[in-house]
Amino acid sequence: MFKKNELKAAGKNYRNLVSFCLGLSVIGVLFVYLNKNSSILSLLSNVSLVKVLVACLSGFLVSTFVTSITQQFMANSLRCRLGFRESFALTVLARSGNTLTPFRLGTIFRASYLKQNHNLSLIQFGSMFLSLQLILLLTGCLVTGITLSFLSFEYPGIKSSVIIGFFLLFFFCSLLLYRPIHKSVPGRWLGHKISLFILGWQALQQDRVSLAVAISGRVIVLITYTVVFHFVLSELGEEVEMMVCLFFSSVSSLTMFIQIIPGSLGITETIITFTAVLFLLPPASGFSAALVIRLCNIFFLLLLTLPCWLFLTPENRQKVSGK
Numbered sequence: 001m002f003k004k005n006e007l008k009a010a011g012k013n014y015r016n017l018v019s020f021c022l023g024l025s026v027i028g029v030l031f032v033y034l035n036k037n038s039s040i041l042s043l044l045s046n047v048s049l050v051k052v053l054v055a056c057l058s059g060f061l062v063s064t065f066v067t068s069i070t071q072q073f074m075a076n077s078l079r080c081r082l083g084f085r086e087s088f089a090l091t092v093l094a095r096s097g098n099t100l101t102p103f104r105l106g107t108i109f110r111a112s113y114l115k116q117n118h119n120l121s122l123i124q125f126g127s128m129f130l131s132l133q134l135i136l137l138l139t140g141c142l143v144t145g146i147t148l149s150f151l152s153f154e155y156p157g158i159k160s161s162v163i164i165g166f167f168l169l170f171f172f173c174s175l176l177l178y179r180p181i182h183k184s185v186p187g188r189w190l191g192h193k194i195s196l197f198i199l200g201w202q203a204l205q206q207d208r209v210s211l212a213v214a215i216s217g218r219v220i221v222l223i224t225y226t227v228v229f230h231f232v233l234s235e236l237g238e239e240v241e242m243m244v245c246l247f248f249s250s251v252s253s254l255t256m257f258i259q260i261i262p263g264s265l266g267i268t269e270t271i272i273t274f275t276a277v278l279f280l281l282p283p284a285s286g287f288s289a290a291l292v293i294r295l296c297n298i299f300f301l302l303l304l305t306l307p308c309w310l311f312l313t314p315e316n317r318q319k320v321s322g323k
Helices: 004-036 038-045 049-077 084-100 105-118 122-151 160-178 189-206 208-235 242-255 267-278 283-311 314-321
Strands: none
Touching: 049 084, 049 122, 049 208, 049 283, 084 105, 084 283, 105 122, 122 160, 122 208, 122 242, 208 242, 208 283, 242 267, 242 283, 267 283
């Protein structure tokens, strides 16, 4: 008979193996796609590398700063005193883990770090993480629904059922985020754990400042990446209206929920490639823009991962805090 821990370890290894194989498959498909579509390589060769790096760097920094500030505010709501520089380094490392490894291992690292260094329980972290994900989903669905509503007048290929679906999902997320939850839960061990989660959830619900920072921050990130998409597409020789770029920005944020493959590799590119056709854009241009932004973000993460890792070492944190 296998022990329970051995079965869990075997299941985890199996999931990692499946994710790794899927990642390799996606990379293989992308490689074949690039070989068969030489126009993509010619498009990329005409791009000004310095200009694109600067544009993508602005989006990367805004996104990382906003996530760090939001994480800091929400952690403080749960009585977890997290400094901004520490939150920034933790955000970079978590993103590196989520981008380069399967099944959000970066999120697991973030939870483990906060538990070991700030005594934030995994249950409290769960309430904070769920709040952040709901806000990301809420803003993404709302902005996507609004952009598709306006674009549907100009592009008849957009179906009204899709627009309604995004608004319904936004409404459902709003109910989850703001609906009051009762504390009383039956049971001892399980009831205690659920009660702790609810207490953390209520603390975040009642902190209107944190929620306002999180929601406004996500809107700023979406607007920033709208400009980034517009700039990259213009470098590829495509004149695209800002509303279309706002759609690309919002739908890209929603693809991050699909983490079967590390960093949703290939999923974002595929969705933007196919939706580009709706807006009378060449699929190669949509694919190239998404690929350029992804490669730039990975490049920035690789540059910052080691410095952030060194910053979060116990010795360095003690020096910074003056202990």
